[in-house]
Amino acid sequence: MENQSFSNKLADILVQSKAITESALETALVESQEKNIRIEKFLVDNKLVTPAAMTAVLADYLHMPPISLIHFSPDTALVDSINRDLMAKHVILPLCKTGKSLTVALGDPFDIMAVEEFRISTGLEIFSVVASEKEIREHLSRIRVAKDTGLDMEDVMKMDGDVEVGTEENKKEDVNLEEMLQSAEGAPVIRMVNMMLVEALRTRASDIHLEPMEKTFRVRYRIDGDLQERPGPPKSYQNAVISRIKIMADLNIAERRIPQDGRFRIKALGKEVDIRVSILPTVHGEKIVMRTLDKSTLSPNLAALNLDENAAKAMAYAITQPHGIILVTGPTGSGKTTTLYSCLQELNTPDVNIVTCEDPVEYQLEGINQVQIRTEVGLTFAAALRSILRQDPDICLVGEIRDGETAQIAVKAALTGHLVLSTLHTNDAAGAITRMIDMGTEPFLLASSMILTQAQRLYRKLCPACKKEIDLPFEILKTNKIDPDFFRGKRIFKAVGCPKCNNGGYKGRGAIMEVLPVTDGIRELILRNVSSGEIREKARAEGMATLKEVGLAKVREGVTSLEAVLEVTGGE
DSSP: OOOHHHHHHHHHHHHHTTSSOHHHHHHHHHHHHHTTOOHHHHHHHTTSSOHHHHHHHHHHHHTOOBOOOTTOOOOHHHHHTSOHHHHHHHTEEEEEEETTEEEEEESSTTOHHHHHHHHHHHOSEEEEEEOOHHHHHHHHHHHHHHHHHTOOHHHHHHGGGGEEOOOOOOOOOOHHHHHHHHHHTSHHHHHHHHHHHHHHHHTTEEEEEEEEOSSOEEEEEEETTEEEEEOOOOGGGHHHHHHHHHHHTTOOTTOOSSOEEEEEEEEETTEEEEEEEEEEEETTEEEEEEEEEOGGGSOSSGGGGOOOHHHHHHHHHHHTSSSEEEEEEOSTTSSHHHHHHHHHHHHOOTTOOEEEEESSOOSOOTTOEEEEOBGGGTBOHHHHHHHHTTSOOSEEEESOOOSHHHHHHHHHHHHTTOEEEEEEOOSSHHHHHHHHHHTTOOHHHHHHHEEEEEEEEEEEEEOTTTOEEEOOOHHHHHHTTOOGGGGTTOOEEEOOOOGGGTTSSEEEEEEEEEEEEOOHHHHHHHHTTOOHHHHHHHHHHTTOOOHHHHHHHHHHTTSSOHHHHHHHHTTO
């Protein structure tokens, strides 16, 4: 542990640089000493000081140059020449070699033995700079995975034929367009784009964000709900990379003024994955978001959704009904479509006709008739649903009920012998009922047709390799009105971070669901057109578990942390 003079000096620099307030720092000093944790590690781990700010402060204290590795790409040959175990042991990354001098980035600048061991191992003079420990660990993790999977630039280059590329249809003869096509079809650009896609599949990213900035071309991946920045291509390759993606998605590379949408399919890492592309013009160029749609991640049936016993029984009963409406609610990105697809896969048998209308069609499912909504030509949800009802369907899926017309057609479809599944944007299960009435649906029709409503959220699962048991945080429980007795005799954990979870502390996501079966008691309340609060209380009295209660049960099981549940259900 560092001595008192170091702590005082570090404290002075932190306060002077306004990285933290003096009062917060004093509290942190006491707590870090009690837990025998170095103050600089304690501050970063508890998010009291950002890694970048701490790197700058340590560099100032030690009179060493600081460096940011966000946009750094390691030299593959240099990294291969150095012992990986030694790099991982000391959290150290080789940056460049000049003559007999090797420049390295230290995650722990107080690790004197690191520099000495590197000097002996390499036979070179070591020049040290300070970097964020988190950034170094992210680079080391990628290096390890690349080695373990055998993926390198040559392997990625061989994958070019596995990407199904759309044919460019724009035949405009223009010098700039020709140059754009040549650069987009160049080997370095193809490798860059393929490397991004492979990295997204490897890290289980749901989205890839390519964002033109004034001086950089930023790349971020959404992993387990959080955006994480990765080293991006040089700014000079920006237009070529964007054009390459447009070609793959069969979009117009000459059009840069309006948004465009497309999709393509890739084969990599033993998977066949659909990629949905959205392009939006910004002041510094076109921003691209690519969503990865991996059918192998879909739950094959309801049992795989891992619902609690009461919710599982209610859902299983609802989807076996011959007619009626099932509504799944929640914010964008909460897994509503995935849940509905899981229901459809369980219902998808040769004797059943299933037709969907979606905007957009996310996963293309075998044996199901899927209609893509096209509002520009008049194919709206309402129009599609009317046509579907003339197609002799047994089950209809409506991607989203957005207006009163669609709501009324869906209710009539349910009343005339069809099972209708759809989604709404409401906060809880009870809110779906009142929203349908607000859209103009008559309460007596809704009471007759509604089978079940469900609200859901996605929570982050703790990494099993590094999660750490903690004492009950009574202050947090009190603030969020949670009874501590709920956790009595149970172990709860917090996120820590390790190479297996890219130092995030979490790995994968799961769904928590609030399932409200429409019983006779609930139907009476619908007929009386009461508020969603009254419906919610009645459902709770009949045994419904709320989102927060289901989430807290996951904390009690040790699957996730209290913080992860509260960040998605805190306001419930």
